[in-house]
Amino acid sequence: MRAILSLRNVVRGSTWRLGNPSGSSISRPTPICLSHPTTTGATFSTSSRLLLPSDDPGGKPNTGQHRTVYDDFFNILESSDPSTTISISSTSPTSLTLHDGLVLSEPVVILNNQVFLWDHPKLNQDHAVPSGIGWEAWLGIEKLKPGIKLEVSQKVKEVFGIFEIVDDRPEIVLFGTGKRVLPPPGPVREYLNGLGIQLDVQSTHDAASTYNMLTEEGRKVAAILIPAEESPKRRFTPESLQRLLSGQE
Numbered sequence: 001m002r003a004i005l006s007l008r009n010v011v012r013g014s015t016w017r018l019g020n021p022s023g024s025s026i027s028r029p030t031p032i033c034l035s036h037p038t039t040t041g042a043t044f045s046t047s048s049r050l051l052l053p054s055d056d057p058g059g060k061p062n063t064g065q066h067r068t069v070y071d072d073f074f075n076i077l078e079s080s081d082p083s084t085t086i087s088i089s090s091t092s093p094t095s096l097t098l099h100d101g102l103v104l105s106e107p108v109v110i111l112n113n114q115v116f117l118w119d120h121p122k123l124n125q126d127h128a129v130p131s132g133i134g135w136e137a138w139l140g141i142e143k144l145k146p147g148i149k150l151e152v153s154q155k156v157k158e159v160f161g162i163f164e165i166v167d168d169r170p171e172i173v174l175f176g177t178g179k180r181v182l183p184p185p186g187p188v189r190e191y192l193n194g195l196g197i198q199l200d201v202q203s204t205h206d207a208a209s210t211y212n213m214l215t216e217e218g219r220k221v222a223a224i225l226i227p228a229e230e231s232p233k234r235r236f237t238p239e240s241l242q243r244l245l246s247g248q249e
Helices: 154-159 186-194 204-216 238-245
Strands: 004-009 014-019 030-032 088-091 096-098 108-111 114-117 172-176 198-202 221-225
Touching: 088 204, 154 186, 172 204, 186 198, 198 204, 204 221
Parallel strands: 172 198, 172 221
Antiparallel strands: 004 014, 014 030, 088 096, 108 114, 108 221
16 A cells, blocks of 8 residues: 655645655655745745844743743742732841832841831840850840859840730741851740740841741741841930921931
8 A cells, every 4th residue: 555644834835745655665755836825925034134023032022912931930939928028138237128128227027027126135246155145134134143044034025025915926036146146045945935936046147038038938937137237226206206307406
């Protein structure tokens, strides 16, 4: 039986017929011309001069009617919750910059998609150690006595009380302690663990990066971020702020 195979070439509009009369080999294709309407003003070409202008590296039209090469990528870690918008764009020794361009030069607490300025007790970033030295103001004691077991004091509850009063508590708190990792004394971790919150201590830069990553994953995370270098602070009462705004100060 004679085998016939036909293929249509879309560009040229012709049909190739492959014949195998002897059954041993396929003979060279013989073109057969087909009649079709002659078109004017429409040609097929691979010349780059006929391509549509596009700023897309993938070469796709940029009219907005087609997906671009950037639409082919999807962040699988991004949270599906549209309310999760707080992120840290950059850090410096004296400040933090949020995703919206707001620059903060003071310690902050980021909790439940809100940013709070945080007045924390004095912390000596050069001498603070887990035994409690350098953390005396956080523990509410004037001088650390050797051999005395540290317990959760009222001062610790006041400093970290924001995590107790909120209804929706985070599963983890990232504690950025400045330019280096300064593990806090046991009562701090004990108090937060009692609230069902894990504590992870890092440098402020690393804590900010970890916060961004975990929020993209949709995790319930909070952050305490202390700049590496302290900046002068000025506090205003409502009256003094009014005088400042009116130009009296």
